[in-house]
Amino acid sequence: MIQEYLFLTPVASIIFALTVASSIYSFSNPQVLGEMMLHPYSIYRKKRIYTILTSGMVHKDWGHLLFNMITFYYFGFGLEKILIQVSDWGHLQFAIIYISSLILSDIPTIFQHKNNPGYYSLGASGAICAVLFSYIMFDPKMMLGIFMIIPMPAYIFAVLFLGYCIWASKNSRDGVNHDAHLFGAISGVIITLLLYPWIFKHFISQF
Template sequence: MLMIQYYILNMPVASVIFALTVGLSIYVFSNPEWFGRLMLHPYSIHRDKSKWYLILTSGLIHKDWMHLIFNMITFYYFGFGLEAIFVEISGPFGHVLFALLYIVALILSDIPTIRQQKDNYGYHSLGASGAISAVLFSYILFNPKMMLYIFFAIPIPAFVFAFLYLGYCIWASKNARDGVNHDAHLFGALTGIVFTLITYPWIIKHFIDKF
């Protein structure tokens, strides 16, 4: 209980995002008819701009438990930490900046998909991966030499992971046929980088000085 109180008081934005995502995802698992109402559907958005809200709601639901758990573990380790970093640098306004990063990443990571799939009635997408990629890459700019663990077992420096991840996303967005929205991962990561560079221009020197 004390830990939950600590997160709510010190990282309120990350706490709300985490709770909303877990809660709404679990709800749609038991009420599958809501998948169709909340998933990203580029065909509908392109023809009815009032459905823009699907960009946001699709980032709060997940396909299954494995999808949800993987994304929330990543968000837990980096989302709460990134909000704390923003607050340490910018004071209370850091909470606003973290919220902006997440929302902007949700939107920008889906725009390429909406453009590409606007005439594909059967295409749907869901999950927070685009925004979480933004959070992860922003965090890496602050801590480029931290160790990440691929499949929770294989250690790799964060800056190496970042280059490999971007390279894989570029390749997969053109070649993979696995049903994963790799464009959202790619543009989410790029949004995280650009947002952090704009917000904290000194991050470039900070990144370089870490080596």
């Protein structure tokens, strides 16, 4: 089973394994967690720039990790399988979508909190939203189980999700980085369009 995953979806497998291992290790090592978290104040001053990447490898707690990894399991591995069917460079393109979106999703947060030394952020949610929305571009009518219960076509979920992120980024005080979710999703769509210009017509043709 593991060999099958490594053969068919090597990039997703490596990302999954590194994220889970790094997160679990950091749970019991607060100093390591602190060093890996996104710190806009330092990044804006050209320090700890590496945290743009490492912050996506750690999570706040088990609930945060499980939610993100379950989503990644279904759509990250699924997206890489789709990409290798439509391109000889599918594995590389999956890596580009994930890593580029991880970086791009943090840029608004870095500028917003560049003068706040007490602000830290962590989690792979921005990149995972990118993977999810990239997947939706290929199969907009697939059914998603919202909260594992409510069935909903993916394109309707996408509209509601983006609307909620826009609202929450302005009004919510729950400590969640909604900007990263929003810009991660947008990054996933844009990068997918750049890699596969025909995907827009494919998306429209599904309706």
